[in-house]
Amino acid sequence: MVAAGLGISVVPREVSDIYVSAGHVRIIPLLNDWAHREFAICYRRQGDLTPAAERLLGFLVDQAASDARST
Template sequence: VSDAIDAQGLQLQPVAKDRLVLIAPAGHPLAHRSRVYFAEALDEPFVSLAAGSALQDHIEEHARAAGHSLTLRIRMKTFEGLCEMVAHGVGLGIVPQRVASRYRRRHGYRTIALADDWAHRHLCLCFRDWKTLSSPMQSLLVHLGAKTGS
């Protein structure tokens, strides 16, 4: 899970960094930018993930916090579908940087860094009590935490 969630009663162990980026069709006015604040894109139409997606809920929560609601043109079930719709000019999208990199060559959109602090997250493993984890699991979590610098 992302560290952005409320993990009531659970401990979160960061294991990977997760940076969110804005993706835009090649000809879009924001496409030439290297960095953008989310608020600068809020008047644009978006391609989003399906309703109920934790990432999509997170993005929409930040839009509301900025006093906007996203204008959604279409909701897609997969990241690849979202990236393809963005490349065809349907709207902008927000995806993890690794996802953007994976599909960029195939679909030809532009990737723009989101300058907002909330776009820099950690992916975490959850557990209730460190003492109840097996020794191999504790070792794995220590190793993964050390790799992310957490």
């Protein structure tokens, strides 16, 4: 709708990058505290995960712990 000239939108930066690189829209980064997102990992009980999902979960948990220590 933004590219069609019908308004403005607040979207994740990853989404806006696609349209900016195509030259369809301009962006203004939001730097306010309210503009930051928090994510959560949702998964079924540990025993229900495939080995690949177990590895991904372990990686994500390790990254979250590492990020928490660095802030």
